[in-house]
Amino acid sequence: MPRSDAGTIRATERDMQLLRWIAEQYAIPIDQLAELIGATEHAARRLMQRWKKAGWAEGRVLIVRERPLVWVTRRGLDDMGIDYRPWEPTLAKIEHIRAVNAVRLSLEASRPNGIWTSERQLLKEQAQRQRAAREKGLEPPKAHHLADGLWQIAADAVPTAVEVERSYKGTERTTQIMLHLVHTQKLKVAYFTTPTIKPHLEAIVSSRADLAAHIRIYDIPRGEQ
Incomplete structure (x- = not known):
C-alpha cells in the first residue's frame, strides 16, 4: 500500500x-x-x-x-x-546582492568557523527595538545606516562591519557613514569595493586619523565589481 x-x-x-x-x-x-x-x-x-x-x-x-x-x-x-x-x-538589487554574497563566500572560505550577521538580520533587529520601544510608550530609536554585514572570526571576537560599495555615494555621505560606524557603533570597518571607487574611499580614510585607525579597504572578490 x-x-x-x-x-x-x-x-x-x-x-x-x-x-x-x-x-x-x-x-x-x-x-x-x-x-x-x-x-x-x-x-x-x-x-x-x-x-x-x-x-x-x-x-x-x-x-x-x-x-x-x-x-x-x-x-x-x-x-x-x-x-x-x-x-x-528587484533588478536594481541583483548586482549588489551578488557582490555581498561574494564577500561572504570569501570570508567563510578563509574562516569556516567565522560568524556572519546579515544586513537582513540587522534590519530585523532594528525594527524589533523600535517596536519594543513603541509598545512601552517610548520614543523609538531612529533608524540608522546598517552595514551590509557583520563579521566575527569567533563568537567572542569584536565584530567588523562589512560595507560593499559598488556605486560611490559621494564624499559627504560616505564620510558620514564611516563616522557613524566607527564612532557611534564603535566598529572596525572593512570596505570591499571596485577599482574605480577605491581611490575615493582611500582619500577619505587617509584624510582623517580617526578613520584610518579603524577602516581597511579591499577589492570585491572574484571580479564581482
Whole structure:
C-alpha cells in the first residue's frame, strides 16, 4: 500500500542550512549557489529544481543572458522556521546582492568557523527595538545606516562591519557613514569595493586619523565589481 506522504519532499539539515543562508542574503545566483554547495552549476540547478518542486524557493532568469537567481519563498521561510518577511527580487538589487554574497563566500572560505550577521538580520533587529520601544510608550530609536554585514572570526571576537560599495555615494555621505560606524557603533570597518571607487574611499580614510585607525579597504572578490 503506498504511503500517504509518497512524493512529498522532506527537508534535510542541509536544505535548512542552505535556505537560511540564501534568505539571510536575500537571494543567490545559481553559480554562487554552486560555490556555496561545493559542486557544479548543474548540481546547483538540480537542487534549485528540487526546492521549487517543494515550494521552498523560486528561481528564474531575470536579466537576459544572465544565470537564474534563487530566493526563498513564503512557504520556504515558514517551513524552515526562518523569521523574515517574504522578499521578491528587484533588478536594481541583483548586482549588489551578488557582490555581498561574494564577500561572504570569501570570508567563510578563509574562516569556516567565522560568524556572519546579515544586513537582513540587522534590519530585523532594528525594527524589533523600535517596536519594543513603541509598545512601552517610548520614543523609538531612529533608524540608522546598517552595514551590509557583520563579521566575527569567533563568537567572542569584536565584530567588523562589512560595507560593499559598488556605486560611490559621494564624499559627504560616505564620510558620514564611516563616522557613524566607527564612532557611534564603535566598529572596525572593512570596505570591499571596485577599482574605480577605491581611490575615493582611500582619500577619505587617509584624510582623517580617526578613520584610518579603524577602516581597511579591499577589492570585491572574484571580479564581482
